Amino acid sequence: xxxxxxxxxxxxxxxxxxxxxxxxxxxxxxxxxxxxxxxxxxxxxxxxxxxxxxxxxxxxxxxxxxxxxxxxxxxxxxxxxxxxxxxxxxxxxxxxxxxxxxxxxxxxxxxxxxxxxxxxxxxxxxxxxxxxxxxxxxxxxxxxxxxxxxxxxxxxxxxxxxxxxxxxxxxxxxxxxxxxxxxxxxxxxxxxxxxxxxxxxxxxxxxxxxxxxxxxxxxxxxxxxxxxxxxxxxxxxxxxxxxxxxxxxxxxxxxxxxxxxxxxxxxxxxxxxxxxxxxxxxxxxxxxxxxxxxxxxxxxxxxxxxxxxxxxxxxxxxxxxxxxxxxxxxxxxxxxxxxxxxxxxxxxxxxxxxxxxxxxxxxxxxxxxxxxxxxxxxxxxxxxxxxxxxxxxxxxxxxxxxxxxxxxxxxxxxxxxxxxxxxx
Amino acid sequence: xxxxxxxxxxxxxxxxxxxxxxxxxxxxxxxxxxxxxxxxxxxxxxxxxxxxxxxxxxxxxxxxxxxxxxxxxxxxxxxxxxxxxxxxxxxxxxxxxxxxxxxxxxxxxxxxxxxxxxxxxxxxxxxxxxxxxxxxxxxxxxxxxxxxxxxxxxxxxxxxxxxxxxxxxxxxxxxxxxxxxxxxxxxxxxxxxxxxxxxxxxxxxxxxxxxxxxxxxxxxxxxxxxxxxxxxxxxxxxxxxxxxxxxxxxxxxxxxxxxxxxxxxxxxxxxxxxxxxxxxxxxxxxxxxxxxxxxxxxxxxxxxxxxxxxxxxxxxxxxxxxxxxxxxxxxxxxxxxxxxxxxxxxxxxxxxxxxxxxxxxxxxxxxxxxxxxxxxxxxxxxxxxxxxxxxxxxxxxxxxxxxxxxxxxxxxxxxxxxxxxxxxxxxxxxxxxxxxxxx
Numbered sequence: 001x002x003x004x005x006x007x008x009x010x011x012x013x014x015x016x017x018x019x020x021x022x023x024x025x026x027x028x029x030x031x032x033x034x035x036x037x038x039x040x041x042x043x044x045x046x047x048x049x050x051x052x053x054x055x056x057x058x059x060x061x062x063x064x065x066x067x068x069x070x071x072x073x074x075x076x077x078x079x080x081x082x083x084x085x086x087x088x089x090x091x092x093x094x095x096x097x098x099x100x101x102x103x104x105x106x107x108x109x110x111x112x113x114x115x116x117x118x119x120x121x122x123x124x125x126x127x128x129x130x131x132x133x134x135x136x137x138x139x140x141x142x143x144x145x146x147x148x149x150x151x152x153x154x155x156x157x158x159x160x161x162x163x164x165x166x167x168x169x170x171x172x173x174x175x176x177x178x179x180x181x182x183x184x185x186x187x188x189x190x191x192x193x194x195x196x197x198x199x200x201x202x203x204x205x206x207x208x209x210x211x212x213x214x215x216x217x218x219x220x221x222x223x224x225x226x227x228x229x230x231x232x233x234x235x236x237x238x239x240x241x242x243x244x245x246x247x248x249x250x251x252x253x254x255x256x257x258x259x260x261x262x263x264x265x266x267x268x269x270x271x272x273x274x275x276x277x278x279x280x281x282x283x284x285x286x287x288x289x290x291x292x293x294x295x296x297x298x299x300x301x302x303x304x305x306x307x308x309x310x311x312x313x314x315x316x317x318x319x320x321x322x323x324x325x326x327x328x329x330x331x332x333x334x335x336x337x338x339x340x341x342x343x344x345x346x347x348x349x350x351x352x353x354x355x356x357x358x359x360x361x362x363x364x365x366x367x368x369x370x371x372x373x374x375x376x377x378x379x380x381x382x383x384x385x386x387x388x389x390x391x392x393x394x395x396x397x398x399x400x401x402x403x404x405x406x407x408x409x410x411x412x413x414x415x416x417x418x419x420x421x422x423x424x
Numbered sequence: 425x426x427x428x429x430x431x432x433x434x435x436x437x438x439x440x441x442x443x444x445x446x447x448x449x450x451x452x453x454x455x456x457x458x459x460x461x462x463x464x465x466x467x468x469x470x471x472x473x474x475x476x477x478x479x480x481x482x483x484x485x486x487x488x489x490x491x492x493x494x495x496x497x498x499x500x501x502x503x504x505x506x507x508x509x510x511x512x513x514x515x516x517x518x519x520x521x522x523x524x525x526x527x528x529x530x531x532x533x534x535x536x537x538x539x540x541x542x543x544x545x546x547x548x549x550x551x552x553x554x555x556x557x558x559x560x561x562x563x564x565x566x567x568x569x570x571x572x573x574x575x576x577x578x579x580x581x582x583x584x585x586x587x588x589x590x591x592x593x594x595x596x597x598x599x600x601x602x603x604x605x606x607x608x609x610x611x612x613x614x615x616x617x618x619x620x621x622x623x624x625x626x627x628x629x630x631x632x633x634x635x636x637x638x639x640x641x642x643x644x645x646x647x648x649x650x651x652x653x654x655x656x657x658x659x660x661x662x663x664x665x666x667x668x669x670x671x672x673x674x675x676x677x678x679x680x681x682x683x684x685x686x687x688x689x690x691x692x693x694x695x696x697x698x699x700x701x702x703x704x705x706x707x708x709x710x711x712x713x714x715x716x717x718x719x720x721x722x723x724x725x726x727x728x729x730x731x732x733x734x735x736x737x738x739x740x741x742x743x744x745x746x747x748x749x750x751x752x753x754x755x756x757x758x759x760x761x762x763x764x765x766x767x768x769x770x771x772x773x774x775x776x777x778x779x780x781x782x783x784x785x786x787x788x789x790x791x792x793x794x795x796x797x798x799x800x801x802x803x804x805x806x807x808x809x810x811x812x813x814x815x816x817x818x819x820x821x822x823x824x825x826x827x828x829x830x831x832x833x834x835x836x837x838x839x840x841x842x843x844x845x846x847x848x849x850x851x852x853x854x855x856x857x858x859x860x861x862x863x
Contacts, residue, residue, distance in 0.1 A: 064454040064482065342521035349460035361461075368463065368518075388457050389522060 002301035003308040004294065006040060008274040009168045009194030009252045011127040013040035013100035016269065016309060017293050020256055020277035021046050021104035021129060021172070024287070026078065028088030032095065037287035038294055041100030042092075043196075043277060046077035046131045047085055047116060048106040048143070059205030059215040061231060070231035071280045072205040074216060074223055076137045077106055082116075086123050093124035102170065106131040106143050110160050117164040127167050130158060132187075133174035133199020136225050145199070148174035151186035158190025168193040170254060173239075175232075176202050180239040181246050188251050195243065196254035196277060198236045200226025229280040233258030237271055244272025244317045261289070262296025269309070270316035328410065329402035329418045332379035332395040334359070334372045340392040343368025347383035347393060355382045356422040374398075378422040428589060428609055433677040433684075434600035437708050440734070441505075441531055441602075449535040453481035456527050457518065464513035464529060469842040470497035474513055478532055490540035491547050493533055498548075498572045499565050499841045501541060501611050502594050504533035505603040507838050510730045541614060550620050551578030556855040559584065559642040561629045564592020565837045566828025567648035568615055569844030570851070575618045577852045582622040582642065584629050589679075592650055593829075594837055596675040599701045601708065605678045635801055639823075644851050647811055647819070647826035648844065651834055652792035657693065661751030666758035670694070670702040670788035677705060687784045689713045691761055693748055694788030695725035700732050702786045703740045715741040717748065717780065719766050743780060747772060752779045761785055794830055808833070817847030818854075825851050 006016035018041035019025040019034055026045040034042060053075050061070030078085060093101050103120040105128055107113055120128060132154055134144030147153050154171065161169050171187035173180060175198035187195050202224050206215045214222035236257020243249045255273030259265050260281040268276045281289055306312045336347070348370040351359035358376035362369060372383075384393040405415025444452065456478040464474045473492050480489035493500035509515070509530040517526030539545075556579045560567035563585030571581040589595050595608040616623070627633060638645055654669020656662050670692065676682050690706045692699050695718035706714040716735075718725055722744055725732065732740075743763070749772070750762035765776035793809025803821030805812040810833055811819060811826040818825050827843025829835065 065451055342518040343459075343463060344457050344518045345460035346457060 002298055002306055004040075004297060004301075006275045006309050007252075008254050009127070009170060011041070011100050011102060011168050011170075011194075011275075013275065014098055015040035015294055015297070016273075016275040017041070017265065017290055018043055018100065018102070018254070018275055018277045019282065020279035021102075021131065022279035022283070023075070024279060024282040027080070028092050031088075031092050031101070034282075034287045034290075035092075035096045035099050038290040039099075039287065041102065041126075041275065043102040043104050043129050044085065044089060044125075046104040046106045046134070047082060047120070048077045049112075050079050050081060051076040051137075053079055054218045056216040056218065059225065061205060061229070068229055068280065068284045070205070070227060071229035071283070072200065072203050072216075072225035072227045074136050074218075074225040077131070077134070082119070086119055089120075089123040089125055093126075100126045102127040102129050104129040104131050104172070105161075106134070106138060108141075108143060113157065113160050114164050117161060121165065121167055125167065127170060127193075128161060128165055129170045129172050129196055130161055130192075131172050131199070132157070133172045133197075134226065135174060135176050135200055135202040136223060145174040145176050145202075148172075148183060148199070149177055151182050154183060155186040155190035158187050158192050162191035170194045170196045172199055172256075173197040174199045175235060175239055175257075180242050181249070184243040184246075184249050188249060192251060194252040194254060194274075196256055197243075198232070198239050198257045200228045201232060201235065203227030228257065229284075230258045230260050230264075233264060233267075237267060240268060240273055241271040241317060241320045244314055245320055262293045262300065265293060265297060266300055266312075267316075269313055271320070272314040272317050274309070274313055322408075324408040324411075325406050327404040328407055328415075329400065329405050331398040331400050331418065331421075333374045333377040333398055334379070334383050335394050335396045336369060336372060336383075337392050337394070338369045340389050341369045342389055342392075344388060345370055346386040346388065350382050350386045355380050358422065359383060376422050428595070428605045428679055429681075431681045432605065432679060433682045433709060434604050434705075436710075437600040437604070437705075439601060440599075443538060444528075444531050444535045446535075449481055449532055452528055452532055453478045455519075456482070459518055463516040463518060464527075467512045467516040468496075469512075469836070469838045470500075470503070470845070472496040472500065472513075472533070474529055474533075477536060478527065478529070481532060481536060486536050486539050487543075487545055489536040490545060493537055494540070494547055497838065497841050497845075498569055498615055499594070499611065499837060500533060501537035501614075502565075502598070502603055502608060503838045503841060504530050504537050505607075506594070506598050507836060508728055508731075511728060512838070541610065546614075546617060548572070548576055548618050550575045550618055553580070554578040554855065556580065556644070557582070557642045558644045558646060558851060558855075559638045560646045560648060561638075562592065562648035562650050562828070562830075563587070563590035563612075563623070563625070564648055564650050564828060564840060565594055566650075566840035566844040566847075567592075567646060568612060569841040570646045570648065570825075570827065570848040571621045571844075572615050572618060573845050573848030574851065575620050577848070579643075579852070579855060580620060580622075582624060584627045584633065584638075585623070585625045586628045588625050590623060590625070592648075592840075596678055597671060598678075598837075599674075599705060600678060601704070630797060630800075635798070643855055644823040644825065646844075646847055646851065647798065647824065647830060648828045648840070649794040649797060649811070649826075649830035651829045652794045654787055655790040655792055657748060657787055657789065659748065659750050661753050661758065664751065664753055664756065664758045666783055667751060667785045668787070670698050670786040671791055673786050674698075674702060674705060677709065682709075684709060684711060684784075687711050689715075689760075689782045690784045690786065691715050691717050691780055691782040692786045692788055693717045693761070694790075695720060695727055696788060696790075697727045697731065698791075699786075699788035700727040700735050702788050704731070704735045704738060706784075706786070707735070707738045707740060711784070713741065714739070715743055715780065715782075717743045717746050717761065717763065719745060719747045719770060721745060721768070746780075749777070751785070752781075758783070758785060791834060793833070798824075813847075816850035817843055818850055822858075823854065 004015040021043040132148030138144035139146040255268030409415030477492040591608040752760040760781040795806035825847040828840035
């Protein structure tokens with residue numbers, strides 16, 4: 001039985017699945033139900049001066065009948081009294097001593113930070129998470145992403161928190177920056193024990209095209225919100241990996257952004273996350289999704305002989321490279337399994353209109369299985385992506401006789417590139 | 425053209441395939457793979473761009489979806505309900521190859537076209553007047569499809585129909601659990617709303633108006649004659665009450681209120697689609713015992729197997745390899761059919777004579793052909809009672825075109841719609857380029 005215990009900057013939880021700081025972690029009752037369902041940790045909905053919210057607050061990207069492929073919100077931090085939150089955190093920690101409870105914080109002045117950190121530690125919480133990421137509402141008040149976008153401010157406030165905290169401090173980073181690395185390094189320089197990323201992406205989720213108002217609609221107006229959900233996962237994976245592979249960056253990562261199932265979580269862990277945080281999928285489907293996440297992770301670890309979580313953290317980071325280090329002489333072509341092909345010809349139209357025009361109708365017009373012209377196929381994968389039949393199209397490696405050579409080697413005059421395909 | 429009565433036996437039927445709600449239609453539409461050069465389109469006699477109309481349902485462009493359908497088939501609303509999709513588009517859906525339930529194209533087509541009717545969306549206008557005029561003989565799907573296309577091209581049209589209602593078998597013959605007569609009439613009215621299609625009902629061609637007179641008034645003629653009355657078994661007793669052609673019975677059920685209170689047992693003679701329809705309809709009308717009598721084996725019947733499966737589920741009985749050899753009667757009243765068993769070579773087996781008791785015997789062994797109506801017209805060739813046409817729907821007589829059941833011996837509404845459109849395009853070419861200048 002693989003050991004799923006997760007350790008993120010000294011914050012230990014029975015598994016790497018945490019509720020992200022968001023509506024599912026808004027109250028003691030919720031967090032306790034989540035722990036009963038199997039969640040390993042919870043980052044409490046951000047505490048600060050309680051705010052007042054608007055209605056409505058959420059919007060969703062709908063795709064082919066699925067609501068919530070992407071999601072956004074214009075909700076702010078907690079609207080509940082601080083005393084209530086602290087009392088409930090204390091109760092949860094008492095009842096669930098082995099689960100991780102992290103308190104997310106967002107205040108303005110140094111004095112406020114000092115006070116709220118002390119009160120947070122008094123609850124028995126396992127760690128703090130500084131919310132430097134919220135891209136709507138709070139940033140207009142000089143907090144959230146307004147902090148996260150300024151490395152100097154980030155570093156300074158992080159150092160305040162470290163000054164006052166006796167428990168691990170994570171800094172939650174905003175993705176609303178050109179390059180995440182300086183921001184991760186700023187948190188590290190401020191003394192952060194780890195970072196969590198990504199927070200939500202500044203977004204307008206859609207427009208009510210009959211009323212000419214963006215969504216979510218608050219009477220006759222709307223505002224930009226924070227984008228999250230499955231659709232943001234690629235952005236989040238990149239940002240986690242960008243920090244994980246930077247040799248200057250040495251603190252642990254808690255990965256966030258579009259995790260919907262065990263497979264998504266594995267991807268984050270392989271790209272350097274010691275734990276993963278989930279919000280949107282829980283909002284859409286409930287705490288119960290964690291059962292499959294735990295089972296799926298366990299069997300994945302068993303299949304790959306990982307005995308403990310740490311064995312797999314960052315396992316795919318070394319393979320994340322600059323483009324200039326890719327082997328230009330590696331060649332693949334598409335192969336269509338005629339027995340599996342159902343004749344939809346989606347590969348054909350995709351190749352013709354969207355790629356390199358190398359998949360053709362068979363000479364016999366009655367034959368629906370398309371033909372790949374391997375001499376023209378550039379191995380782009382598009383056909384494989386659009387094919388609805390599992391394992392029908394495979395990208396097969398071709399031995400072209402060329403030794404590996406990268407672009408960088410080519411520029412340096414040490415690599416010989418194979419002739420280009422499909423460029424005429 | 426008159427409307428149909430509200431008092432009709434067929435009104436007791438519910439839809440066998442209920443209409444989709446919008447939510448159901450969207451779920452189904454989103455499953456469609458949007459194939460390239462899709463097999464379902466190739467399977468459609470009218471080549472409706474099926475992946476495109478389905479995609480438009482998924483994107484909330486239902487108005488455009490219906491237009492995609494009507495662009496190819498102006499009878500797309502009725503075809504959505506009456507097409508044997510299981511052996512056409514749905515049967516060729518690539519999902520069948522994958523072991524995944526195929527897309528319910530007929531139901532999706534009904535969703536879009538019903539919406540178009542409900543919202544009174546219209547798409548087409550008559551073309552600029554060409555000064556040419558076309559006579560369309562018969563008011564069924566082939567003529568209607570041809571007339572609509574001809575009007576879009578600017579030709580004047582006159583439809584001659586012997587019945588009081590238009591729509592042909594769409595109005596008088598479609599199984600009521602697929603479509604009822606009033607819906608067909610609504611479709612005709614919607615189609616006629618393009619304007620400029622004159623309708624003359626109650627007119628028999630050539631008895632009331634002969635072809636010479638038509639040629640005087642019009643520049644071209646479309647023959648959409650359809651088929652004639654049921655073929656009647658030539659056996660003693662055929663004239664007795666209780667012996668009836670299935671097509672005639674169905675027409676009665678669709679247009680009138682039938683009195684069937686004394687009917688307990690029904691025999692339907694035949695193994696084609698009309699026979700299966702009659703069986704299912706008799707069951708649906710509440711008749712207690714309905715038996716199909718067919719001279720071959722079950723697997724050899726010419727009717728669609730998916731229809732027969734449904735009939736069996738509804739309680740249909742069958743007598744296979746059974747040939748009627750006479751009618752049984754008692755005091756001038758029909759009491760059943762004398763039958764003999766047949767072997768695999770369709771030879772009667774001696775000593776197997778028996779009587780199947782019945783109060784109503786419906787003969788579904790075919791319909792007579794009407795090509796004899798054009799016998800006197802030089803140049804028009806007929807074969808097996810069918811009017812012979814070329815690949816454009818043209819007969820051998822200049823200016824005469826034909827389509828629908830009178831050229832194919834009895835196929836689907838969708839084939840008639842395809843024939844009508846094909847002929848209309850050829851007639852346009854004829855009228856504008858070759859002939860019709862002085863008919």
